[in-house]
Amino acid sequence: xxxxxxxxxxxxxxxxxxxxxxxxxxxxxxxxxxxxxxxxxxxxxxxxxxxxxxxxxxxxxxxxxxxxxxxxxxxxxxxxxxxxxxxxxxxxxxxxxxxxxxxxxxxxxxxxxxxxxxxxxxxxxxxxxxxxxxxxxxxxxxxxxxxxxxxxxxxxxxxxxxxxxxxxxxxxxxxxxxxxxxxxxxxxxxxxxxxxxxxxxxxxxxxxxxxxxxxxxxxxxxxxxxxxxxxxxxxxxxxxxxxxxxxxxxxxxxxxxxxxxxxxxxxxxxxxxxxxxxxxxxxxxxxxxxxxxxxxxxxxxxxxxxxxxxxxxxxxxxxxxxxxxxxxxxxxxxxxxxxxxxxxxxxxxxxxxxxxxxxxxxxxxxxxxxxxxxxxxxxxxxxxxxxxxxxxxxxxxxxxxxxxxxxxxxxxxxxxxxxxxxxxxxxxxxxxxxxxxxxxxxxxxxxxxxxxxxxxxxxxxxxxxxxxxxxxxxx
Amino acid sequence: xxxxxxxxxxxxxxxxxxxxxxxxxxxxxxxxxxxxxxxxxxxxxxxxxxxxxxxxxxxxxxxxxxxxxxxxxxxxxxxxxxxxxxxxxxxxxxxxxxxxxxxxxxxxxxxxxxxxxxxxxxxxxxxxxxxxxxxxxxxxxxxxxxxxxxxxxxxxxxxxxxxxxxxxxxxxxxxxxxxxxxxxxxxxxxxxxxxxxxxxxxxxxxxxxxxxxxxxxxxxxxxxxxxxxxxxxxxxxxxxxxxxxxxxxxxxxxxxxxxxxxxxxxxxxxxxxxxxxxxxxxxxxxxxxxxxxxxxxxxxxxxxxxxxxxxxxxxxxxxxxxxxxxxxxxxxxxxxxxxxxxxxxxxxxxxxxxxxxxxxxxxxxxxxxxxxxxxxxxxxxxxxxxxxxxxxxxxxxxxxxxxxxxxxxxxxxxxxxxxxxxxxxxxxxxxxxxxxxxxxxxxxxxxxxxxxxxxxxxxxxxxxxxxxxxxxxxxxxxxxxxxxxxxxxxxxxxxxxxxxxxxxxxxxxxxxxxxxxxxx
Numbered sequence: 001x002x003x004x005x006x007x008x009x010x011x012x013x014x015x016x017x018x019x020x021x022x023x024x025x026x027x028x029x030x031x032x033x034x035x036x037x038x039x040x041x042x043x044x045x046x047x048x049x050x051x052x053x054x055x056x057x058x059x060x061x062x063x064x065x066x067x068x069x070x071x072x073x074x075x076x077x078x079x080x081x082x083x084x085x086x087x088x089x090x091x092x093x094x095x096x097x098x099x100x101x102x103x104x105x106x107x108x109x110x111x112x113x114x115x116x117x118x119x120x121x122x123x124x125x126x127x128x129x130x131x132x133x134x135x136x137x138x139x140x141x142x143x144x145x146x147x148x149x150x151x152x153x154x155x156x157x158x159x160x161x162x163x164x165x166x167x168x169x170x171x172x173x174x175x176x177x178x179x180x181x182x183x184x185x186x187x188x189x190x191x192x193x194x195x196x197x198x199x200x201x202x203x204x205x206x207x208x209x210x211x212x213x214x215x216x217x218x219x220x221x222x223x224x225x226x227x228x229x230x231x232x233x234x235x236x237x238x239x240x241x242x243x244x245x246x247x248x249x250x251x252x253x254x255x256x257x258x259x260x261x262x263x264x265x266x267x268x269x270x271x272x273x274x275x276x277x278x279x280x281x282x283x284x285x286x287x288x289x290x291x292x293x294x295x296x297x298x299x300x301x302x303x304x305x306x307x308x309x310x311x312x313x314x315x316x317x318x319x320x321x322x323x324x325x326x327x328x329x330x331x332x333x334x335x336x337x338x339x340x341x342x343x344x345x346x347x348x349x350x351x352x353x354x355x356x357x358x359x360x361x362x363x364x365x366x367x368x369x370x371x372x373x374x375x376x377x378x379x380x381x382x383x384x385x386x387x388x389x390x391x392x393x394x395x396x397x398x399x400x401x402x403x404x405x406x407x408x409x410x411x412x413x414x415x416x417x418x419x420x421x422x423x424x425x426x427x428x429x430x431x432x433x434x435x436x437x438x439x440x441x442x443x444x445x446x447x448x449x450x451x452x453x454x455x456x457x458x459x460x461x462x463x464x465x466x467x468x469x470x471x472x473x474x475x
Numbered sequence: 476x477x478x479x480x481x482x483x484x485x486x487x488x489x490x491x492x493x494x495x496x497x498x499x500x501x502x503x504x505x506x507x508x509x510x511x512x513x514x515x516x517x518x519x520x521x522x523x524x525x526x527x528x529x530x531x532x533x534x535x536x537x538x539x540x541x542x543x544x545x546x547x548x549x550x551x552x553x554x555x556x557x558x559x560x561x562x563x564x565x566x567x568x569x570x571x572x573x574x575x576x577x578x579x580x581x582x583x584x585x586x587x588x589x590x591x592x593x594x595x596x597x598x599x600x601x602x603x604x605x606x607x608x609x610x611x612x613x614x615x616x617x618x619x620x621x622x623x624x625x626x627x628x629x630x631x632x633x634x635x636x637x638x639x640x641x642x643x644x645x646x647x648x649x650x651x652x653x654x655x656x657x658x659x660x661x662x663x664x665x666x667x668x669x670x671x672x673x674x675x676x677x678x679x680x681x682x683x684x685x686x687x688x689x690x691x692x693x694x695x696x697x698x699x700x701x702x703x704x705x706x707x708x709x710x711x712x713x714x715x716x717x718x719x720x721x722x723x724x725x726x727x728x729x730x731x732x733x734x735x736x737x738x739x740x741x742x743x744x745x746x747x748x749x750x751x752x753x754x755x756x757x758x759x760x761x762x763x764x765x766x767x768x769x770x771x772x773x774x775x776x777x778x779x780x781x782x783x784x785x786x787x788x789x790x791x792x793x794x795x796x797x798x799x800x801x802x803x804x805x806x807x808x809x810x811x812x813x814x815x816x817x818x819x820x821x822x823x824x825x826x827x828x829x830x831x832x833x834x835x836x837x838x839x840x841x842x843x844x845x846x847x848x849x850x851x852x853x854x855x856x857x858x859x860x861x862x863x864x865x866x867x868x869x870x871x872x873x874x875x876x877x878x879x880x881x882x883x884x885x886x887x888x889x890x891x892x893x894x895x896x897x898x899x900x901x902x903x904x905x906x907x908x909x910x911x912x913x914x915x916x917x918x919x920x921x922x923x924x925x926x927x928x929x930x931x932x933x934x935x936x937x938x939x940x941x942x943x944x945x946x947x948x949x950x951x952x953x954x955x956x957x958x959x960x961x962x963x964x965x966x967x968x969x970x971x972x973x974x975x976x977x978x979x980x981x982x983x984x985x986x987x988x989x990x991x992x993x994x995x
Contacts, residue, residue: 072752075782086841090654108652111645118643131638135586135824137857139585140585142578145591174845174850199845319644320854329547343705345818350643351643354643354644433648
């Protein structure tokens with residue numbers, strides 16, 4: 001039996017209840033409404049809302065069915081056996097001023113042998129000496145006993161040639177610029193890139209994952225427009241802008257077009273808009289300028305204003321590999337961050353020795369070789385324009401020219417015909433090969449390359465053959 | 476070449492080398508001992524101290540109390556700084572202290588012995604000067620597995636002839652005017668050596684991966700890549716635009732789980748089925764010394780209809796009783812591997828890379844490869860070196876040089892690994908791989924081991940972060956067929972000394988024993 005409920009308890013309860021009612025009356029009106037609303041919401045959620053369907057998990061059987069059903073594409077797409085890449089000319093012997101195909105000799109206007117160093121006796125002798133001292137391979141990357149004293153010598157010579165503080169060499173021309181750009185430019189940075197750049201540079205730009213702003217080929221006004229736009233954008237958020245690096249990626253002499261970049265104006269804009277210039281001088285090294293030092297010499301621009309010049313040892317120098325020169329501040333970074341340098345075996349010493357000897361020859365010749373080359377290029381240019389019927393792309397002093405037919409006549413088929421015809425007359429020329437995923441695929445063209453040792457008669461002969469081919473192909 | 480000729484030193488030991496220790500049933504036995512707690516502790520402490528000193532020194536440099544070493548920007552102020560200061564923190568304060576252990580210039584053939592150019596530093600590794608002397612050392616750092624790095628002999632003669640007849644370069648892309656008869660010869664020999672239908676060669680091993688993976692896979696494809704894959708494979712995968720998923724090193728169960736999950740779920744967001752699935756593995760992993768589990772991989776690949784890309788950079792020539800790589804070692808069918816890739820830098824002592832497989836694959840690569848279209852073709856003397864080595868390796872005669880070298884390497888590997896392990900070092904990797912990593916753990920030991928061994932006339936490669944995980948710094952011995960038993964014994968004795976100095980021989984599985992007790 002519990003304690004009896006006496007009058008006091010009931011009275012107390014009543015007072016509590018009464019005070020509760022009183023407090024209700026005293027609360028603000030909105031508070032009451034709010035509480036009622038909440039209670040109604042809870043009631044609605046509990047009673048009336050439809051339950052969301054739970055995501056169906058696949059059963060093991062269904063998963064196995066999906067796995068069994070899945071069919072991949074074939075590893076490679078069907079191959080066209082008539083593709084020119086599967087039917088290339090196979091050469092024999094030294095690919096110098098003349099080449100030998102199936103026993104016949106023909107004049108070579110197709111390979112990047114600007115200074116005719118391929119097959120040069122002095123260079124071959126030095127390469128042989130290097131094999132007798134070091135063997136062939138370097139058997140290691142630069143960091144792990146792959147640095148041979150001949151590499152250090154080559155780097156120093158290249159830096160001295162360009163009058164820069166330091167140089168760095170790579171073992172493959174394609175990988176040079178493709179490794180350099182990602183070493184400096186990261187995800188948040190901006191690259192201003194000319195549309196007509198070479199594929200290797202495009203790969204470098206892609207690998208960097210930076211924001212890319214393309215400007216029309218050699219169009220300085222378009223570049224200015226892009227720079228001004230970016231500047232306006234920066235002024236809105238100056239704090240963020242101070243963490244974004246900017247680079248201008250250009251070539252000295254464009255491989256795909258044969259024309260020279262407007263460097264002086266680009267250097268002016270550099271100081272106005274505060275970007276760094278990385279110039280790729282693969283084609284212009286050893287071909288343009290009084291002493292072959294490239295576009296900076298040609299335009300008479302202070303070379304120290306360019307942050308980095310990259311180039312290749314595969315064209316005028318006639319060896320294999322690539323290099324970059326610049327101030328120590330810029331170049332030294334690549335020794336730990338450029339992938340193609342750190343994670344790849346170093347250049348075989350015989351190729352480094354060949355490059356050093358080529359530089360020696362270039363130094364000895366000083367200006368004679370290069371002036372001759374520019375002179376002959378000018379004459380060839382004039383002769384080609386005289387043929388009338390070809391479009392000739394490229395500067396007149398450029399030893400690399402692009403030849404194409406006028407307008408709608410310009411198809412790969414016709415150009416192939418011209419190349420084949422020229423071969424029957426013992427002139428070797430080639431169509432410039434591109435892959436379809438180029439950013440800005442150039443028009444089909446024949447890439448004509450002038451060897452400095454070509455005589456006037458040989459140039460005349462070339463033009464005669466081209467004239468005949470033109471007549472045949474437009475008939 | 477008579478077996479018992481007293482002319483060359485290693486000839487008298489090659490008799491032992493002919494008992495090839497590669498058993499009929501290849502071993503699956505790889506042992507990775509756990510990191511001892513004390514080592515982990517001291518290593519972390521090491522990094523903490525380095526960091527503290529680093530901050531302190533950076534403070535001094537910023538306050539101009541200490542001279543800022545290294546070069547400075549030559550652009551006027553207003554340009555965004557070229558490097559983030561924290562990126563170079565590690566370089567300035569950790570790497571720079573031990574920079575004398577890396578980038579050592581050599582002045583000779585990178586063979587069994589090496590001539591290092593002696594260099595001294597006045598300012599704590601910021602700059603070096605050459606004294607002009609050369610230090611002769613035993614070379615355990617170069618990738619010269621079969622010992623073909625020579626500057627004399629028949630192969631060198633062939634190379635010299637090739638320079639005379641074909642020059643040093645063709646200066647043109649392979650699709651334009653750069654294909655020479657030697658390139659075709661190399662490719663057909665390579666196909667014969669590997670047992671595939673066709674092969675194609677390139678001028679740089681790194682570029683072979685980076686420029687050709689994008690031609691095989693693209694958007695809408697899946698790449699399953701091993702955790703420890705080389706940078707070139709990672710770069711190639713990234714450039715291709717495919718979705719990349721990483722599985723734990725050599726973990727076939729994880730790989731199968733990923734395969735099942737991703738085939739079922741399809742492409743991200745759209746859930747469309749994948750166009751292709753490519754599994755990328757390496758034959759021998761150069762930092763771990765481990766082998767890929769090829770039979771299981773082939774089984775998985777067949778079960779799930781994926782394609783297999785095998786990068787044999789370190790294993791071609793070095794593994795297998797016939798020197799044909801891991802496929803030969805595991806006795807698998809070479810047609811089961813879709814894409815065989817390798818390099819000529821290591822066992823062939825040349826430069827370059829190759830891809831081998833079915834004819835349609837190679838034809839497609841000839842048409843679509845970045846290297847074939849834009850890059851200059853391989854240098855003829857280098858091609859000649861590879862052709863000469865291939866001719867020796869294809870020759871199955873046990874008396875001839877090719878087989879001798881393969882067997883010598885196998886014997887050296889077996890001998891060195893056994894003795895090193897018995898001496899108490901913690902050694903990683905597969906018992907038959909010629910890459911022998913022994914653990915050092917802390918960055919200071921990395922530097923100390925390197926310098927002490929150099930004092931004793933042995934050139935080794937020691938690596939730390941970021942090439943390896945933070946705590947697992949190691950020394951990596953690369954064995955070669957040009958090492959004689961005496962050279963290996965000398966190295967082991969020195970390693971024993973230095974190991975005691977640095978307190979390295981802490982294996983629990985193989986408690987340390989002195990050198991003379993570990994005779995085989």
